[in-house]
Structure formats: structure tokens, C-alpha cells
Amino acid sequence: MTIWRMDTRCFSDLHGRPIVGSMAIQGQSIVQGVRQALRAGMDILLPPRCLACNAPLWGETQVCAACWSSLQFIDAPLCDVSGVPFPFDPGTNSVSAEVLARQPAFNRARAALRYDASSGRLVSRLKYGDRLEAVPLFARWMVRAGAELLEDADVIVPVPLHPSRLFQRRFNQSAELARAVSHLSGVPVAPDLLMRTRATPTQVGLSASARRRNVAGAFALTSGSGEKVMERHVLLIDDVLTTGATVEACARRLGAEGAARVDVLTLARVVPGEDAPI
Numbered sequence: 292m293t294i295w296r297m298d299t300r301c302f303s304d305l306h307g308r309p310i311v312g313s314m315a316i317q318g319q320s321i322v323q324g325v326r327q328a329l330r331a332g333m334d335i336l337l338p339p340r341c342l343a344c345n346a347p348l349w350g351e352t353q354v355c356a357a358c359w360s361s362l363q364f365i366d367a368p369l370c371d372v373s374g375v376p377f378p379f380d381p382g383t384n385s386v387s388a389e390v391l392a393r394q395p396a397f398n399r400a401r402a403a404l405r406y407d408a409s410s411g412r413l414v415s416r417l418k419y420g421d422r423l424e425a426v427p428l429f430a431r432w433m434v435r436a437g438a439e440l441l442e443d444a445d446v447i448v449p450v451p452l453h454p455s456r457l458f459q460r461r462f463n464q465s466a467e468l469a470r471a472v473s474h475l476s477g478v479p480v481a482p483d484l485l486m487r488t489r490a491t492p493t494q495v496g497l498s499a500s501a502r503r504r505n506v507a508g509a510f511a512l513t514s515g516s517g518e519k520v521m522e523r524h525v526l527l528i529d530d531v532l533t534t535g536a537t538v539e540a541c542a543r544r545l546g547a548e549g550a551a552r553v554d555v556l557t558l559a560r561v562v563p564g565e566d567a568p569i
Contacts, residue, residue, distance in 0.1 A: 342412075397554060402556070403433050406559040426471045441472075444554065446526070486513050
């Protein structure tokens with residue numbers, strides 16, 4: 292029996308370039324062109340919506356120009372410990388009055404945005420509107436804001452939800468952000484390392500001291516997770532830092548389990564003295 296074998300090297304143009312390879316490249320270009328055309332058609336029929344105000348969008352963006360201009364990103368100068376922005380540069384190794392009055396349980400905190408009406412809409416759309424397509428964008432902002440923390444981090448840990456709350460929401464927004472930050476930074480993530488041992492009432496509307504009482508002792512390590520914390524630099528991820536009560540309760544538990552240090556990175560944070568709608 293004769294077996295015929297096709298030698299693709301015989302298919303070449305006048306310049307000696309393989310025709311089969313050229314056809315494959317052309318085929319890929321055609322497929323990409325079709326996909327782009329379909330995407331453009333879908334954008335016309337069902338245009339993407341702004342994450343903040345739900346206005347129609349055009350082009351590769353997720354926030355409209357008006358909402359983008361209203362976002363307040365946090366940049367230096369800021370408090371070395373809490374990450375609160377300063378109105379002027381007080382020099383190196385400067386801390387805020389709040390830190391001088393009360394040292395937090397974590398080592399350092401950073402946030403991408405000031406929490407206000409504009410950033411609050413983004414957080415709300417993520418938490419309650421199931422806008423998970425926003426996570427990669429938010430993670431990029433957080434990686435930029437927390438670059439120095441990520442350089443020192445050994446493991447990323449999200450602030451957990453109680454199982455009953457997780458059942459209601461179907462996902463933990465902090466865990467989704469933590470996974471995306473891990474993907475961008477290369478720092479490993481341990482999404483189930485911390486657990487919330489009791490269903491605490493919502494923190495909304497509570498004073499700082501009431502918030503601390505509300506979450507005191509509410510967190511623990513999952514069984515067998517101690518070696519992931521011992522002598523490690525842990526980076527806690529949450530969506531919003533308000534008074535810091537929740538992340539401090541987590542930091543205390545991690546410290547008690549042997550963590551070398553605990554830093555905090557959030558999408559947004561309340562700036563003391565500002566009228567934040569939370």
C-alpha cells in the first residue's frame with residue numbers, strides 16, 4: 292500500500308515563501324476582522340454602559356468622560372501609615388494626626404480613590420449590581436496605588452464575607468479584586484485563608500468605636516492555614532476603607548497567628564474630615 296504524504300514546503304510563491312503559512316496568517320487576520328466587525332455591530336445594537344452612570348459608551352472604555360473627570364485618585368503626598376492624602380508635602384516619614392492619636396493594627400494602608408459620590412457609585416455597582424467586568428479595571432488602579440506594598444507582599448488575602456452574606460450576594464467583591472490584583476502583580480493569593488466566624492450587622496451608619504466592637508473577634512484562620520501566615524508579609528484586600536475597623540480586626544487575627552506584617556490595599560477610602568456618603 293502506498294502512503295501519500297503532503298509536503299507543505301512545495302506550496303510556495305515566487306519568492307519562496309510558503310503559501311500554506313501565508314494562508315494561515317491571512318485566515319487569522321480574517322477571523323480577527325470578523326470578530327472586530329461583530330463587536331462593533333453589537334456595540335451599536337447594545338452599546339456598553341458606563342460603570343458609574345450607565346450612560347452609553349463608545350470605544351474601549353468603561354467609564355464615561357464626565358464620570359472619569361469626577362474621580363479623585365489618591366497620589367502623594369500622603370500619610371506613610373494610613374495612606375490619607377495630605378494637602379501639601381510635609382516631608383518624608385510623615386504621618387497623619389489620626390495615626391498620631393491612634394496607631395492602627397495594620398502597618399500601612401493604600402487606596403486608589405477617595406471615597407465620595409463618584410467612586411461610591413463604582414463600588415455600589417460592583418457589590419450590588421454584579422458588574423464584575425469592572426474588576427480588571429479596578430485592579431489596575433489598585434496595583435498602581437499599592438505598588439510599594441505589593442513589592443513587599445508574600446501573599447494576598449481578601450477580607451472575607453460570612454457564608455450567609457456570600458449566599459445573598461453570590462460573590463465576594465474583595466476576593467474578586469484580590470484575584471485580579473494577584474494576576475497583575477504575580478503575588479500569590481489565598482482567597483480562603485481568612486473566614487468570618489459570625490454574621491456581624493452592617494457597618495453602615497455606625498460610629499468608629501461601634502464598628503470596632505461590631506467586628507471584634509469576628510475573624511479566624513481556616514484550618515491548616517497557619518503556615519501560610521507565619522513570618523509572612525500579608526496584603527489585605529478590601530473594597531472600601533472607612534474607619535479601618537474591619538481591616539484592623541483582620542490584621543489583629545493575622546498578627547496573632549504569626550504574620551510578620553499586615554498591609555492593606557483598597558479600591559477606595561474615606562478621607563477623615565470629608566463628607567463621605569457611607
